Amino acid sequence: MEQFGREYRRLCAAAGASPQEAVLRRLRESDGARGRLDLAAQSLSLQTCSVLGRLLPGAAPFTALALGDCGLSEEGVRLLLHGLCSNTTVKSLDLKGNNLRTMGAEALGKLLRQNKSIRSLTLEWNSLGMWDEGFSFFCQGLKANNCLQRLDLRNNQINHQGAGELAMALTQNTSLQELDLRWNNVGLLGGRALLNCLHSNKTLKRLELAGNNIPGDILKAVEQALDHNQDREAILSEAQNQVNILSKEVLSLKDEKNKQFMDFVDTVDKQKEEKARSERMSEARVSQLQEALDEQYSIMNSLKTKLQMTEAALALSEQKVHNLGELLNAMKQEQNSVAECHFRQLQQQKQEGANREGKLLHDLSAAGEKNLLLRNRVDELERKCKIQQDQLFQVKQDLTDTTAELKLRAMQAEERLEMEKRRFKQSLEDMESVRVKEVDRMTQHMEAREHSMHNRIQRLEAIRTSLEEELSQVKAAALTERGQAEEELIKVRSQARLEEQQRLEHLKEKLRLMTESRDEAQNCCLKQKEMVAEAQAKAKQLSLYADGLRRRLDELQQDLNSKEEEKVTELNKVKVELQEQIGHLEAERAAQDALREKIAALERQLKALCSNHREALLDKEGEISLLLEKLRMKEAEISRVREEEAQRASFLQNAIMAYVQGSPLGAHSSRR
Secondary structure, three states: OHHHHHHHHHHHHHHOOOOOHHHHHHHHHOOOOOOEEEOOOOOOOHHHHHHHHHHOOEOOOOOEEEOOOOOOOHHHHHHHHHHHOOEOOOOEEEOOOOOOOHHHHHHHHHHHHHOOOOOEEEOOOOOHHHOHHHHHHHHHHHHHOOOOOEEEOOOOOOOHHHHHHHHHHHHHOOOOOEEEOOOOOOHHHHHHHHHHHOOOOOOOOEEEOOOOOOOHHHHHHHHHHHHHHHHHHHHHHHHHHHHHHHHHHHHHHHHHHHHHHHHHHHHHHHHHHHHHHHHHHHHHHHHHHHHHHHHHHHHHHHHHHHHHHHHHHHHHHHHHHHHOHHHHHHOHHHHHHHHHHHHHHHHHHHHHHHHHHHHHHHHHHHHHHHHHHHHHHHHHHHHHHHHHHHHHHHHHHHHHHHHHHHHHHHHHHHHHHHHHHHHOOHHHHHHHHHHHHHHHHHHHHHHHHHHHHHHHHHHHHHHHHHHHHHHHHHHHHHHHHHHHHHHHHHHHHHHHHHHHHHHHHHHHHHHHHHOEOOHHHHHHHHHHHHHHHHHHHHHHHHHHHHHHHHHHHHHHHHHHHHHHHHHHHHHHHHHHHHHHHHHHHHHHHHHHHHHHHHHHHHHHHHHHHHHHHHHHHHHHHHHHHHHHHHHHHHHHHHHHHHHHHHHHHHHHHHHHHHHHHHOHHHHHHHHO
């Protein structure tokens, strides 16, 4: 405020005028007040008004300006109001008791058109209604204004024409809430005009009309219209609060859904990582098994080379035996005994081979049974996968049904909204537009949910296909391992049989040759004993090899069992994940049902409000019709009373004239 005082002095000095002491004193006094400059009851000169008009544009250091009873001239008022046109801080202006006329009214109309900050305007004890042109300019400015909330026009000599212009301005104004027209000359016609304007003006809450010669029924109708505006404002505020609450709930639901989606994405990533780890482990195991098979193949090759070497040695020995056949013939008797012994040994070896073959067949039957069990388990897994596919298909169908129901309900809600829009008046258009926007948002939100659910279903189908591929791969690996084991067993059997046949043929030839000579028979017997020892060693090696193959089969069986256990665990995990996803889907469905119930409750509330509003409108229309009938009856009664009073007055006048003429005073005057 000190800066404002300094600027006032500077401008006064620049204009060559002395500043008024009263203004300076009020500026100093207003330093303690909070944003108020009180210059009431101070006679302001024209130069002071021009200086203040130059200081007021822009931002002033006060929000309230009091200029009541200052005796301002027309030019001074014009200068002050011209400065306030571009002011952005003054919110309250008091100009009571300044006898404003045509120029002042025009300046006020310009102020109301251009100023966007004044909320309260006091014009008490002026003469704005005496000048029709000036008051019409003022009303035009009020019509264009959208920020003024309180207007005081007491004691301004406003007649019914001015009230009509003011009513026309109020039909276009959407910000004025309080209007004081007490102690004017509005009359019956002005009161009707103001009552008619309240049908289109829904923001005016208070209208004072005392002392205007307005009938009581019009005043009551005005009060009812104002009460209706207040009720409408309360309903709109409640509806806005409900809309805000719903928007907050929708935002919270969106946040929850986003969190659930992020949690689901995290779980999917973890599952992918676990699958990658399991694939790596399976690859490592497969590589180990391949290395073991390579080692077995190398061992088989070494055994084949050894067999070839032994066959070559046997061919050389056969040639030697053929050469010594003559010596063996001489020693037939001795060789028969030896042959019997060898025959017994061969029978024992045959029995041992048969026992080994029986054991191998028993192992093969056990392996076949295990393979059948594996096949049964694989079939069970496939059945479970089919069941899960059926469940997924059912979930898809449920989703499609819910989406269709939501779309149908959205269409029905839109149709209802359109019908209600046609039936409602201007008082409920804002609420309906807000509700339509909310329904559009909800439909968009539901479409986004449907899109996310389709994406989840596609991901689950991809996971299912990957699991089926892994199952097929494991089946193929098991079949290949089983074929390899059977081929190895067949090879071992064929080799054992060939070796036994070869041994029998060699022994028969040796028996024939050993009968030729006795001398060389001993040496041959020694050699044959060595060969038998070698054959026994070979048989032992073959038995050890068969034991190794059995161990290998056991290891392969254990690996198969471990793989089956892993498959079962993975399938259990997939089942648990599917159950969790189904639970999430059910939770989302419950949330959707809750939202539907909320929407239905809101629609019921809107219907109830609409029905109440319609009933209130019907009641008020009935009341208005009753009031109009009462007005007509009262006007008829007033006309009848006036006629009776006129007749009575004429009768009284005639009687008085007759009395005067018949009195002695009348006779005396007639004599004169």
